[in-house]
Amino acid sequence: MLVLHQRVHGGRKIHSCPECGMCFSNSTYLSSHLKNHTIEKPFACSECGKRFANNEDCVKHENAHTKIHTDEKPFSCNECGKSFRRKTHLTIHSRVHTGEKPFNCLECGKCFSCSAHLTAHRRIHRREAVFLV
Numbered sequence: 653m654l655v656l657h658q659r660v661h662g663g664r665k666i667h668s669c670p671e672c673g674m675c676f677s678n679s680t681y682l683s684s685h686l687k688n689h690t691i692e693k694p695f696a697c698s699e700c701g702k703r704f705a706n707n708e709d710c711v712k713h714e715n716a717h718t719k720i721h722t723d724e725k726p727f728s729c730n731e732c733g734k735s736f737r738r739k740t741h742l743t744i745h746s747r748v749h750t751g752e753k754p755f756n757c758l759e760c761g762k763c764f765s766c767s768a769h770l771t772a773h774r775r776i777h778r779r780e781a782v783f784l785v
Contacts (some may be wrong), residue, residue: 672771 653656666686667682668675671689687693687705695710696703704710716738726744731749736742744766747753753763753769759777764770 672767673774674767 663781666675667677667679669689671686674685676685677713684706685774690705693703693705695705695707697710697713699714702713704713725737727736727739728734729736729745729749731746734745736745736757736777747765753765755764755767756762757770757773759774762773764773
């Protein structure tokens with residue numbers, strides 16, 4: 653168990669989601685993540701009804717209730733002052749100022765500032781492959 657857990661922090665992420673390309677250190681995490689791409693979302697937030705594939709994500713969402721269900725935005729950009737509910741959103745935003753684009757397409761080399769933009773871009777290549785068949 654410890655070895656599996658240690659992979660989370662520094663090991664190779666060899667299990668890749670075929671839908672969005674997100675990578676995981678073990679197959680259990682990938683299996684849990686795959687539920688996000690299906691309608692199998694049995695856990696619901698008691699406040700807003702948003703559904704989740706696993707209870708852990710639902711609990712995280714509910715614990716962050718004051719930020720998610722209110723307008724509280726405690727994370728501010730030092731460059732422009734824009735505020736965010738989540739630190740990860742501030743991190744992504746800060747790339748606007750730094751020009752950092754750490755997510756690159758393995759097929760064409762185009763780079764993106766956040767993984768969601770890369771995921772959307774990858775769909776272009778999948779559509780092109782369908783037309784070639």
